[in-house]
Amino acid sequence: MSNEPKLLIIKKESFNYEDYMKPLKVSTELHHRVKAVADKTNQPLSKIACLMIEFALAHTQIED
Numbered sequence: 001m002s003n004e005p006k007l008l009i010i011k012k013e014s015f016n017y018e019d020y021m022k023p024l025k026v027s028t029e030l031h032h033r034v035k036a037v038a039d040k041t042n043q044p045l046s047k048i049a050c051l052m053i054e055f056a057l058a059h060t061q062i063e064d
Helices: 030-040 047-059
Strands: none
Touching: 030 047
């Protein structure tokens, strides 16, 4: 993997729409951090969490 910093860019939106999704348990600290991003971008917590997880999965390398 490249050592270049990768950024997940999230643009603010004016609407708040929540989909029903499967639960995923995270630590309280991670929940607070993701919620802070959701609040700053005026987007649903679930949408921000999915964006962040998709980004992390796309930039994950598994080694033996």
